Amino acid sequence: MTKEIVFEHAKAQYEKWGISVDEAFDKLKKVPISIHCWQGDDIGGFEVNQQELSGGIDVTGNYPGKATTPEELRSDMEKAMSLIPGKHRVNLHAIYAETDGKVVDRDEIEPEHFENWVNWAKEHGLGLDFNPTLFSHAKAEDGLTLTHPDKNIRDFWVQHCMKSRKIAEYFGKELGTPALTNIWIPDGYKDTPSDRLTPRKRLKDALDEIYSVEIDEAYNLDAVESKLFGIGSEAYVVGSHEFYMGYAMQNNKLCLLDTGHYHPTEVVSNKLSSMLLFSEKVALHVSRPVRWDSDHVVTLDDELKEIGLEIVRNDALDRVIIGLDFFDASINRVAAWTIGTRNMIKSLLYALLMPNEHLKQLQDEGNYTERLALLEEFKTYPFGAIWDKYCEEMNVPAQEDWLAEVKQYEDEVLSKRNS
Numbered sequence: 235m236t237k238e239i240v241f242e243h244a245k246a247q248y249e250k251w252g253i254s255v256d257e258a259f260d261k262l263k264k265v266p267i268s269i270h271c272w273q274g275d276d277i278g279g280f281e282v283n284q285q286e287l288s289g290g291i292d293v294t295g296n297y298p299g300k301a302t303t304p305e306e307l308r309s310d311m312e313k314a315m316s317l318i319p320g321k322h323r324v325n326l327h328a329i330y331a332e333t334d335g336k337v338v339d340r341d342e343i344e345p346e347h348f349e350n351w352v353n354w355a356k357e358h359g360l361g362l363d364f365n366p367t368l369f370s371h372a373k374a375e376d377g378l379t380l381t382h383p384d385k386n387i388r389d390f391w392v393q394h395c396m397k398s399r400k401i402a403e404y405f406g407k408e409l410g411t412p413a414l415t416n417i418w419i420p421d422g423y424k425d426t427p428s429d430r431l432t433p434r435k436r437l438k439d440a441l442d443e444i445y446s447v448e449i450d451e452a453y454n455l456d457a458v459e460s461k462l463f464g465i466g467s468e469a470y471v472v473g474s475h476e477f478y479m480g481y482a483m484q485n486n487k488l489c490l491l492d493t494g495h496y497h498p499t500e501v502v503s504n505k506l507s508s509m510l511l512f513s514e515k516v517a518l519h520v521s522r523p524v525r526w527d528s529d530h531v532v533t534l535d536d537e538l539k540e541i542g543l544e545i546v547r548n549d550a551l552d553r554v555i556i557g558l559d560f561f562d563a564s565i566n567r568v569a570a571w572t573i574g575t576r577n578m579i580k581s582l583l584y585a586l587l588m589p590n591e592h593l594k595q596l597q598d599e600g601n602y603t604e605r606l607a608l609l610e611e612f613k614t615y616p617f618g619a620i621w622d623k624y625c626e627e628m629n630v631p632a633q634e635d636w637l638a639e640v641k642q643y644e645d646e647v648l649s650k651r652n653s
């Protein structure tokens with residue numbers, strides 16, 4: 235059977251449920267995924283005084299060929315994006331500033347330090363997102379930043395976040411698409427705190443100060459990212475889910491839900507419908523926690539499918555800002571991006587190809603037998619043939635064909651690096 239016949243046969247199976255494959259493709263093409271640059275260099279960044287990774291996160295593995303310059307990182311991302319269907323965005327951290335060999339501390343970063351990134355984004359038709367980096371720095375050594383008891387340290391980080399929003403505004407103005415500025419801080423305590431309230435009051439005050447400068451939402455959107463625990467903050471994290479959800483609701487900010495930042499049995503897919511009832515937009519860091527916030531490469535597991543389904547069922551493809559957040563240094567990093575991003579897109583396509591209206595109706599009718607039966611049977615519908623066709627239409631390799639290109643890039647480029 236030719237590929238075309240396989241596709242037509244698959245298409246007919248979805249069409250018998252009134253599902254239009256063409257419409258699904260049209261919708262999917264318009265969904266940008268914010269691809270995180272930090273998978274490419276193990277969250278190292280390009281600061282002149284580079285510090286060891288801190289903040290209770292960790293990258294394990296030493297697969298050769300990691301990017302050590304902005305040019306290498308951009309070239310690696312280009313390679314990955316050539317294998318991922320669709321037009322997407324790139325998510326930067328402040329540590330990816332380019333300062334021409336000059337020491338520029340975090341409270342001094344300016345849009346000009348990201349000019350190369352903006353020119354590159356323009357060249358490739360990409361949007362950019364941004365994150366202040368409140369870790370891997372001498373002033374974050376004890377794991378406290380915006381909530382530090384020392385006001386000088388708090389002020390330093392407030393200034394860093396304010397500068398970061400200005401950089402994001404610059405991205406938005408230059409690229410014609412608002413940048414998401416996401417604040418995540420590692421602050422917390424290893425052991426049972428004697429005062430949970432004061433650090434949270436400090437965080438609230440710091441955020442109020444950071445956001446006291448209005449920025450047009452046409453250029454910048456603000457998000458806050460919570461966490462349950464980190465390495466060294468096992469007992470208490472200041473920026474918990476409840477804290478940021480309250481703050482975001484009261485101050486018209488976006489809550490960013492990282493799929494690795496909750497209790498191991500708690501899932502983000504189950505939060506989306508509630509969040510979307512009360513907020514216009516919600517942001518995601520799609521990651522894969524394995525027993526903890528391990529940031530494994532995203533696979534097409536049940537939770538990823540469920541996230542895709544919730545976004546589609548809630549008709550929220552333009553209300554959920556999808557970003558990725560994983561970092562695996564034990565495998566080829568270009569492959570890591572390719573696998574994780576393709577899986578995110580697959581989960582959306584999978585969801586777009588479900589008889590969602592019919593399934594909702596079955597639930598309302600109390601027909602749980604048929605609901606379960608169909609949810610299960612659709613798992614073995616010929617989704618692969620539709621995905622392959624989507625890849626073909628988007629001019630990227632289908633199935634595992636992309637792997638040969640990654641291997642070639644490894645032979646010709648990555649293996650020649652000293653990293």
Ligand SMILES: C[C@H](O)[C@H](O)[C@@H](O)C(=O)CO
Nearest residue numbers: 277291418459492519559
């Ligand atoms: C690089 C980090 O993963 C990122 O800034 C943050 O989003 C996080 O998830 C920390 O656990």
Ligand SMILES: [Mn+2]
Nearest residue numbers: 459492519559
């Ligand atoms: Mn995250």
